[in-house]
């Protein structure tokens with residue numbers, strides 16, 4: 701009876717490893733690394749690694765944000781044109797945006 705329980709636990713363990721490995725195809729971590737983490741360090745750590753990984757296709761873009769009006773520009777400018785029309789001279793702050 702106890703052998704059947706161990707076999708059932710082992711099958712559930714392997715099933716979780718296979719599910720995580722399949723899900724990780726669209727993540728930056730990839731299925732191979734997820735498989736090894738899940739198999740040797742338990743599926744719990746594999747799941748955490750899977751969740752903390754970015755999607756495979758992530759685009760990073762530089763943007764320049766006005767700190768007064770919040771408008772974003774794709775090109776670097778000396779100061780915000782919108783705020784300049786209203787009489788304010790506000791420098792733009794460079795930020796990096798992440799999009800999927």
Ligand SMILES: [Zn+2]
Nearest residue numbers: 766769780783
């Ligand atoms: Zn502005």
